[in-house]
Amino acid sequence: MNYLKEVVILLSGLYLILLCRRVSGDQRQISSKGVINLAHRRSKWTPLMQMSxxxxxxxxxxxxxxxRTLDPEGAVFYGDTKEGRDWFVLSLRDGIPEMQIGKADILVSVKGGRKLNDGAWHLLELRSEGKFVVLEVNNKVELVVGLHSKLVEDDLTGKIRLALAGMLVDKQKLFHPFEPEIDACIRGGHWLNLSTTWDTDSTWEPQPCFSEIKKGSYFPGTGVAMFNTSDLPGLKTEEAGITVEIFGSWTGTTLSLQSTGFEYVLGELDGNKDVKEVQLGLKEESESVALPGEPATLTFTVLKHSLVVNSVSELETESLDFFSMWKKGMLLTFGGVPGDSEKAKSTHYLRGCLEKILVQGQVIDLDRALYKHTALSSHSCPTEAMNELTKSSYKAFILAG
Structure with a gap:
């Protein structure tokens, strides 16, 4: 069994354990009017919280x-009646609001209005006006969707369900599929005329919303984001190789690359090398690790028989064809080393803001990761004022270490 399969099976097992806990555990109640961070959840499509x-x-x-969000895509608000036979979902696509409605034999998808992923707080209002659903943004009508079916009974009975950051019906019902995960915050909510609290998984731990945000992916010093290289952009020319570029301010293990019998770690680790496994740390003169608040650029280049960091060769071996390994599928992990090995346990997880990650010039979205730890924020980082706290934590760590 290859390395990627082992990791996927491990993560699947952990997910099943968490799912069983969610089904059997007590529900936790959250204030419907408080500040809620929608980003940190374990399941893509399962709502973060719901009420009925x-x-x-x-x-x-x-x-x-x-x-408020900087994320261009994700599920925001969901509602349904008739146990999901009639449903509605508000999401973002390219930062623009999109409403999808399913009713009897009709599916509707409408996108329009101003972009909302500018990092500013916006007042959103959703209401039903007979056969129309209206979206207002900052007290201005942005989107109106009309829907009528002769198969639908106008007399509504039973329950209505609301949910945040997910859906209560199968994603296959969507007319226009989208990525549901969203790095966003909401506050001051009024849901219908209800004073009901939201129900969420008892194991869910609420995360604060940063007071000020900027674009980037925030790693708080816990957890990693993992990709299968076969899902990422591949080789264009052998001379240029495959390039991973990282921009931001951070400290800790930047990335790791694994496949069966091979491991490369770019971070604060002692370097050693043997025939079956390669575990390399940063050279002392490397510029790829930066204190929070000190911008840095890292260029990691994969060539056919070598790995290069900021134009300095870190590994050369004729026995490995990295281009073939990349195409077949390796595990590229940002922020640390995955798994339960001694190497993973000794890793200093990345802390800081990766403002941009590029693979072959294409921006990489952590929401598309094979696995992403719930503590990571895919599209927002605290501003410099907040980063001072991160820098202080790092200095305290160095003094203690």
Whole structure:
């Protein structure tokens, strides 16, 4: 069994354990009016939280809340009746609001309005006006969707369900599929006319929302993001090789590359090399690790028989064809070393903001990762003021170490 399969099986087992806990564990209740970080969840499509009420208790099909994100795509708000036979979801695509509605034999998808992923707080209001669903942004109507079916009964009975950052129906019902994960925060919510709290998984730990944000992927010193290289852009020319570029301010292990019988680590590790396994750390003169607040650029180049960091050859071996290994599938991990090995345990996980990750010139979205730790923020980092806290933590770590 190859390395990638072993890791996927391990992660699948952990997910099943968490799923069983979610099914059997007690629900946790969260204030519906407080600040809620939508980013940190374990399952892509399962909502972060949900609530339900009898339709007979509803006097106004109207919800409003403040919303902030730098993420261009993801699920924001969901609602349904008739146990999911009639449903609605508000999401972002390219930063623009998109509403999809399923009712009887009809599926509708409409996208429009201003971009919302500018990092500013926006007041969103969703309401039903007869056969129309209306989206307002900052008290201005941005999107109106009309829908009518002769197969639908107008008399609504039973329950209505609401959810955040996910869906309660199968994703296969979507007219226009999208990536559901969203790095966003909401606050000051009013959901229909209900004072009900949100229900969420009892194991979920609420994460604070940064007071000020900037673009990037934030690694708090816990967890990694893993990709299968066969899913990433591949070789263009042998001379140029495959290039991974990282821009930002960080400390700790930047990345690792693994396949069966091979491991390369770019971080604060002692270097050693043998025939079956390669474990290399940064050279003392390398510029690829930076304190938070000190911008840095790392260029990691994969050539046919060598690995190069910032134009300095780190590994040369005629016995390995890295181009073939990349195409077949290796595990490229940002932020540390995956698994439960001694090497993984000794890793100093990356702490800081990776403002941009490029593979062959294409931006890499952590939401597309094979696995991403729930503590990571895919599209937002704290601003420099917050980074001072990170820098202080790093200095304290050095003094203690």
């Amino acid at each position: 009420a009898n339709l007979s208790d509803i006097t106004s099909i109207r919800s409003f809340f403040e919303f």
